Amino acid sequence: MAVSFLGKRIALTRRNFLKIPKRHGYIVLLPEIGEESSEKNPLLKDDNLPEFNTFTIEKCIAAIRKQTVDFEENMNTIKGLDIFNDWLHLIEDAYLPLETTWGIAKTLYFGNQSLMPTKCYMDIHERATRAIASKFGSAPLFRACKETLENKDIKLTHSQRRVLSKYVLEGTLNGLHLQDKELEKYSSISSYIMLKIKEYKPKYESSTAVYNMIIHNKYVVEDFPEDYLRSIATDPSKPYMGPWKITLKPYILQPFMEYCPDRELRKAIWDADVTRCSNYQERSVQASGTLEELRSGRIEQAQRLGFKNYAEMSMETKMAGSLENLFNTLEVLRNTALPVQEQEIASLTEFAKERDFNDIIRVWDIAYWSKKQRRDMYTNDENKWKEYFPLPTVLSGLFKHIETLFNVKIVESKKADIWHKDVRFFDIFDLNGSNAAPIANFYLDPYARGTEKFRKEQDSGWVSTIKSKSKVNNSTPLIAMIFNFPPPIGDKPSLLSFRDIQVLFQKFGHALQHLLTTIEYSDIAGLSFVEWDAVFICDFFMENWLYESFMLQNISGHYKTKEPLPAEAIDSIKRMRSHLAGYKLCKELYLSHLDLELHSSETFWVPMMKRLWPKYFVLPLEKRDVHVCNFDLIWSGNWAAAYFSKIWSEMIAADLYTAFQEVNFDESQQKELGMRFRNTFLSLGGSYPAAEVFRKFRGRDPSPKALLDNLGLTHTTKETK
Known part of the structure; x- marks a missing residue:
């Protein structure tokens, strides 16, 4: 998901706890535009699908250069009296080739880096981003939208008002309402911020890349899974031979902390992780001064727009609405989670001592002992579970569930070019209507392919937009979903871990909001103009189904015997969700509060x-722990004063999901709720504020209780009392 600008906040009156105001405040995504002819884009076939079979980097770079120049020139020449016909519709037409080329490049960056290396993609990404700035930095367009919106004599539909509101909000956040000298000062501080971000990023990347630990001792790795050994072995074809190289990349670091039995090695790599970019490192990668300059720059930027600070400004595009409401919510969650965390750490310490651990638990011990305790408590044999989750069976169960809930049919098609033989292409048909044409399409690239695919987290999944919904241009949505699941070996299918399945369900939830939108204007369709803290609601909503017995039965079947997952394993998965839930939630709450x-x-x-x-935290802060310096999501990522967004989305999703629990998953009522969910969260995109969409579905404001219940935290608290 690419974002053009961070949000702000308007002055709000005092609200009751979690009473979300009926007001504007949104995520502002890069524009999502519709379909173009193959004459406009050399990367498309006659049927307007990407021509991956003849794709070359040179062709892509040439296309993006021409399209960005054309777009910027069009932005400078567009004028007229009718804001939609003379301005906004023409902007969509001008942007169409650019969106698709950018989407194709991004898809290949995630899915086939031999076709789209990082450097080439970053050049394309930066060029496209600069072009988009001309759309949201146009003073004439800003004034025209603002005047039209304020003119009571002009009749506008609800969707048209929302589109205009987006342009006015973007223009305001870019300072276009300021007078000449003030706008100049604002532009100067914005440039300063970008300079500091560019200064921080190479420090972070260098500090991360410079570290590695070589392991020669086979005892250390004897419990490591084979697929993980392949990723760290100097010779992946001989995973058990060694030596093994440990780096600070998340997909290497996280499993190492879970599996490594050598406490000193865990401490060493933990130390290397939390001291990145700090004054413990050599001067060239120290970032403390840079991030302080970045902080002060962001606060000044917000104040020039009339806000007290950057965090207050951020609330302008958040469902939470105000810092007061947000902090109240975080505190309610903390008050329940912290006492549970105290019990969890005490239990973990006792568990470790029973296994000859004779020290106090430290931060670098949590992941290791947590994994051992989880296995002991929940008969957690992940390798055995995998045998019950072959990818074809999981996909079949997922597609059937989507059909039941939302009345759409997912059908595989062979009509599209693909960038690798593993890639599959699907049509989505609306069973509510009579139209025989698909309403959306998607590519699925499921398997890991070594260094060919981009990878960041241990369990990576990506949703890449290629085309967006636009009735203006008669365009249907097209996306690519890219994963790093274990590939099939011989007759043995791809076998998924439960974490793999969580990622799969989450990304399909994310994708459905783009694929099933019905809004006519691409600027407010799908995930465009959705508040930042509402962007992951559908992700977590879909994941919630994984903790129901019937769902685990529907998506499982032993790859040899076809037997569904045993009842004991199903029970373990459902109970395992609450393991260290207090500690994990407190960690996310802490980072959210710290960011704000x-x-x-x-x-x-x-x-x-x-x-x-x-x-x-129950555990003390270690002396050398200076994690603020490498909090890259808020320093060089897009999540400054927005890190809390996933927690908020998870909380809203849990509340939405309780509607299905309240009817005990009665089939007819479940179908009715499913269609209501489709007609609200999946259909409306950014055409209404997320708080209003929530009220349309639940008939009230949200509560944090559902999330606490889902994580088993309220149950644990009651037991303690």
Whole structure:
């Protein structure tokens, strides 16, 4: 998901806890535009699907250069009296080839880096991003939209008003309402911020890349899974031979902390991780000064737009609505999670001591002992479980569930070019209507292919937009879903871990919001103009189904015997969700609170970190732990003052899901709720604020209780009392 600008906040009156105001505040996505002719885009076939069979980097770069120039020139020449016919519709037409070329490049960047290397993609990405800035940085367009929106004599549909609101919001966030000198100062501080981000990013990347640990001792890796051994072995074809190379890449670091029995090695790599970009490192990668300059720049930027600070400004595009409402919610979650965390750490310590651990639990021990305790408590044999989750069976169960809930049919098609033989192409048909044509399409690229695919997290999944819904241009959505699941070996199919299945369900939830939108204007269709903290609601909504017995039975079947997952394993999966849930939630709450304070206070980050840590953790803050310096999601990513967004989405999703629990999954009522969910969260996109969409589905404002119930935290608290 690419984002053009971070949001802000308007002054709000005092609200009751979690009473979400009926107001504007949104995520502003890069524009999502519709279909173009093959004459406009050399990367498309006659049927307007990507021509992957003849794709070349040279052709893609040439296309993006021409399309961005054309787009910028069009932005400078568009004028007229009718804001939609003379302006916005023409902007869509001008942007169409650019969106598709950019989407194809991104798909190949994630799915086949031999066709789209990182450097080539970043050049395309940066060029396209600069072009889009001309759309949201156009003063004449901003004024025209604002005047039209304020003119009571002009009749506008609801969707048209929302489109205009988007352009006005973007223009405001870009300072287009400021006078000449003030706009110049605002532009200057914005450029300064971008400079500091570019200064931080190579420091972070260098600090990450420079570290590695070579392991020669086979005892250390004897419990490591084979697929993980392949990823760290110097010779992947001989995973058990060694030596093995451990780096700070998340998909290497995280499993290592779980499986490594050598405490000193765990401590060493933990230390390397949390001291990245800090003053413990050599001067060239130290970033403390840079991030302080970045913080002060962002706060000044917000103040020039009339906000107290950057965190307050961020609320302008958040469903949470205000910092007061957000902090109240985080505190409710913390008050339940922290006491549970105390019990969890005490239990984990006792468990470790029973196995000859004779020290206090430290931060670098949590992942290792947690995995061992989970296996012991829940008969958790992940390798055995995998045998019950062959990818074809899981996909079949998932597609059937989507059909039942949302009354659509997913059918595989062979009509599309693909970038690798493993890639599959699907049509989606609407069973509600009589139209025989598909309403959307998607590619599925499921298997890991070594270094050919982009990978960041241990369990990666990506949704790449190629085309968006646009009735203006008669365009239907087209996306690519790209994963790193284990490939089939001989007659043995791809066998998924439960974490793989979680990623699969989440990404399909994300994709459905793009694929099933019905909004006519691409600027507010799908995930466009959806608040940042509402973007992952459908992801978590779909994942929630994985903890129901009937769903686990429907998506499982032993790859040899076809037997569904045993009842004991189903029970373990359902109960395992609450394992260390208090600790994990407190960690996310801490990072969310830290992010918000870093962007609302001018206090130096060290005392801030030391003050906040004990509010959220039972374990003490280690002396060398300076994780603020490598909090790259908020420094060089797009999530400054927005890290809390996943927690908020998860909370909203849990509340939505309780509607299905309340009817005990009665088939007829489940279908009715499924269609209501489709007609709201999957259909409406950004055409209404997420708070209003929630009310349309639930008839009330949301509550954090459902999330606490889902994680088993309220049950644990009651038991303690």
